[in-house]
Structures are given as structure tokens and as C-alpha cells.
Amino acid sequence: KAGVTQTPRYLIKTRGQQVTLSCSPISGHRSVSWYQQTPGQGLQFLFEYFSETQRNKGNFPGRFSGRQFSNSRSEMNVSTLELGDSALYLCASSLDVGNTEAFFGQGTRLTVV
């Protein structure tokens, strides 16, 4: 079966702009989590969605938001982009909330210039 699909793979944006990233989880998976990966901070949890509800949120400013649709697909949005938002954004899907076996997509590489 198809894995986790993230689009786009690469993105270049200008400071101050906003961006929307998309994630399609594995079919049948209902939980979607988002992570930011940078060389300095490593992998950091952004938020988790299940049944269209945000279940958990990491320590990121309100400029970072997300949502989940009824088909479990998820989007995350970053507004008023800053240079420090340049990172690999990873989406992970799991069968259910609390399932430790999360399957990650290849990520979206965001560069803010």
C-alpha cells in the first residue's frame, strides 16, 4: 500500500509570506503528526491530529497551525515566515492515537529567503 505522501517536496518562500504543506497518510491511518527537523534543533514535535481534532501541540508559536480533514489528510500552515522556519517538515501517520509505530513521509524541504 502507498506510504505517507507529502507535497510539495521542495519549497522556497520569502520572509513574511505564508505557506501550506500537505500530507496524505497511509490508507486507514487516522492519526497524523507533524515534526520540524533542523540541524540545530533536531526533530521537534509540532502537533498531532486525530478525527479532525488537534490532540496535542508542541512548543511552537501560533504562526504554526494545522488541520485535518474527514479523509484524514492533513495540512499545516506557517504564516509570516521567518528565516528560522527553514527546515524539513515531516508528517507521520499512525493507525491510531498513541500508536508508537509512526510512518513518516519524505518531508517537505522549506527554504525561507
Place this chain on the structure above:
Amino acid sequence: GESVGLHLPTLSVQEGDNSIINCAYSNSASDYFIWYKQESGKGPQFIIDIRSNMDKRQGQRVTVLLNKTVKHLSLQIAATQPGDSAVYFCAETRGSGAGSYQLTFGKGTKLSVIP
């Protein structure tokens, strides 16, 4: 501060030898500990997990050991192969109270296999 950390940033191992990747944690309330492997250009891939009330768990060529006394986690890879070259992350989960489990990752150890 970060509750999961790694002892060594890089590890070089001869092909065929066993690899041991270590991880220290500080949160005694963690429910599960998990190892992920990330190859260049790819997202992390689940390897194996261990529940906090266990000491050892084995998978295919991998063994995870948990020492709660010293809050130490290790991943042992038997007969290391070139395909094992990657960055390995330990992660821990704890419930948020809303039925959600947040993964907290360590910085990662880069494993290089020498042919």
C-alpha cells in the same frame, strides 16, 4: 530542556561487526522508547520500540535494551551491513492526557559502515 539525548554523534563500524548505539533519557514517566532510522533524503523509519516496563526486546538483527536504573537505552545491530548506514534517533513517548502520545526525539547518531 530535552529529555532524550545521545552519547555520541558519530559511530563508524566495520561491516559484519555489531553496532551499539546509546541514548540517555531523563524522564522517568516515559511510556515507550523507540528507535528510528533515517537515511539521507528520507523520513525516519520505525525500527523497534520497547515499553517502559520491559528490559529487552529483540527484532530482526536488532535488540533494544532499557536500563531504568541509569536511564539508559541502547540499540544493538548484529552483523552490521552497508545498508545500515544512517542516522539513528531514539525517541520517547508520554501521554498528553488527551489520548495523544507525543514523540520526543534525541539529536541522532550517525552510523557509518566501513566495507
